[in-house]
Amino acid sequence: MATLELVEKLRKHANVSYDDAREALDACGDDILDAVIYLERAGKVQKPGNPGAYTTEKQNPKKKKHSPPKEDYYEPQGETFSQLAARFFKWVGRLIQKGNRNLFVIYCGKNDTASLPVTVFVLLLIFAFPLSMTLLVVGLFFGYRYRFRGKDIERISVNYVMDGVSGVADDIKRSVQNSIRKDVKTARDNIDEIRDEINEAVREVKDEITEIKRDLNDWE
Numbered sequence: 001m002a003t004l005e006l007v008e009k010l011r012k013h014a015n016v017s018y019d020d021a022r023e024a025l026d027a028c029g030d031d032i033l034d035a036v037i038y039l040e041r042a043g044k045v046q047k048p049g050n051p052g053a054y055t056t057e058k059q060n061p062k063k064k065k066h067s068p069p070k071e072d073y074y075e076p077q078g079e080t081f082s083q084l085a086a087r088f089f090k091w092v093g094r095l096i097q098k099g100n101r102n103l104f105v106i107y108c109g110k111n112d113t114a115s116l117p118v119t120v121f122v123l124l125l126i127f128a129f130p131l132s133m134t135l136l137v138v139g140l141f142f143g144y145r146y147r148f149r150g151k152d153i154e155r156i157s158v159n160y161v162m163d164g165v166s167g168v169a170d171d172i173k174r175s176v177q178n179s180i181r182k183d184v185k186t187a188r189d190n191i192d193e194i195r196d197e198i199n200e201a202v203r204e205v206k207d208e209i210t211e212i213k214r215d216l217n218d219w220e
Contacts, residue, residue: 003030010035014045029083102150108143118153140169 010032011021016039024042028034039045079087099119106114124132136146145166147159 006030006032014039016044020044029086031083098152102148102153105147105149106139107145107147113144115149118148118150137169140166141173 006025007018007021010016010025011018013032014021014036016024020039020042021035024035024038025032028038036045096119099122100117102118103115104118104121105112139146146162148162
């Protein structure tokens with residue numbers, strides 16, 4: 001954000017309005033020379049001849065007693081590395097600020113279990129991805145749910161995605177539970193059948209023993 005001093009200085013030198021000066025400085029990273037070039041290209045700087053106004057365009061040497069320094073005529077070709085780096089770090093700073101004021105919330109039922117800034121959550125995913133994803137997936141099958149909370153992040157549809165993932169986890173859990181119940185029921189039925197067969201075999205053995213005893217008694 002351009003300071004009031006820089007805006008006033010550019011406004012006086014370029015003979016433009018306060019809003020035009022501030023817009024030019026914001027677009028050029030508070031560099032006055034680049035801001036003048038920006039205003040010239042936009043057609044907002046008056047040509048030399050008006051008191052207090054100047055331009056970066058080369059002037060006719062015959063009409064000037066003193067030539068400006070060479071660097072005054074330099075017109076940068078695109079953004080410099082330092083400008084790109086400054087813009088990148090500003091973007092990262094704004095991203096971190098948004099991450100710190102928005103939360104990743106873990107809840108079970110209607111009660112919040114834990115919450116942490118989105119910045120911390122992203123760092124955990126980056127530096128401990130396997131462990132973090134394992135815990136998140138296991139938590140889904142134990143009834144935990146996840147949401148993002150905050151005025152910035154609630155504007156996007158990320159929570160709809162989280163709800164969809166939770167729904168898929170519920171479907172898988174129900175399918176596994178039904179399969180286990182079915183297997184248990186089948187196992188119980190098999191056990192009952194085996195028990196009946198054993199009982200039948202025991203009865204047959206008893207009958208055979210009884211028959212043998214009867215034959216022995218008759219033989220005596």
